[in-house]
Amino acid sequence: MKTLLVTGGCGFIGSAFLRRFVAAEPGLRFVNLDLMTYAADAENVAAVDGLPNYRFVQGDVRDRALMRDLVLGESVDAIVHFAAESHVDRSINDSTAFVSTNVAGTHALLDAARARLGVRFMLVSTDEVYGSLGENDPATSEDAPLRPGSPYAAAKAGADLLAQSYARTYGLDLRITRCANNFGPCQYPEKLIPVLVRRALAGETLPMYGDGRNIRDWLHVDDHAAAVWAVLTRGVSGRVYNVGADNPRRNLDIAQRVLDRLGLTRDRIAFVTDRLGHDWRYCVDDARLRAELGWTPQVDFDAGLNETIDWYATHPDWVERALVRGAATWGRA
């Protein structure tokens, strides 16, 4: 039986990946390694916990001995590396944990992979490694230089480049995805959409950085999970795949949609001092993924956004629990 080591599987995207593929792929074994930081919730994977082909290990990707033990001891065939510190504002406040987990953690995992010949390494990178685009710049191809703008993006770029060096130097079987902004259930409520929903429901204002005109391309998390699977199973070794949605939206547009869905007036939006170094726009060219692997997004944006808003509105306990965990860690490395 083939074994996949999935890191960060109790977070937003990793859990969507596990919920989608553990039950659907009973011939594969999934080992979920997660440190359970503030961003993780065991409930995110409750649907797969208990399935015979699933095992959870609480641990740190920076623990070099544990990574080696897991990769060798579990006879891992492929690593799907989601684990990261992922919130840009936290990285601006203090980037220590970002450099440590995103760079040193990836390094530990890469060295563990080196110890087991033939293991496949799937790195979940981000479109933020390319840095910001101007309003009319063409979409970024996979060959574009990495010009990260935030400490988060720089740490992810570090992981991305380190992994590429292992492919070149040691012949690691590497694939990388660089995906646009994700939305969907189980995203920690410090990210844009869950923040907007929570505050709207609490009767508070909806904060908008700057003039709210920054543009992000929005992809449903299930479509990202499907893209990772396509690249993992059918992608070309050594290749980078951008993952886009062809669905650019201004942050202000997202806030207005949240208010419309909840039947609230748009005057609740409050413009606040812009994020330091705020990237204006991301937009990736994902023609390679679509042409080579036949991937296309399946979730309609409006339907997916409505479902997402409704999910946060109907899971106040999940949101509250997350906020309590996160408040205790803000500002700590």
Ligand SMILES: NC(=O)c1ccc[n+]([C@@H]2O[C@H](COP(=O)([O-])OP(=O)(O)OC[C@H]3O[C@@H](n4cnc5c(N)ncnc54)[C@H](O)[C@@H]3O)[C@@H](O)[C@H]2O)c1
């Ligand atoms: N959210 C997005 O829109 C987006 C877009 C593109 C790429 N990505 C990338 O996808 C991956 C997952 O993002 P997410 O939004 O699910 O993040 P998340 O913050 O929701 O989840 C991260 C998970 O990693 C775990 N983790 C953190 N540090 C760890 C450590 N040292 N050892 C083991 N586990 C650790 C956390 O406990 C958590 O479960 C990240 O690598 C991120 O850079 C995210």
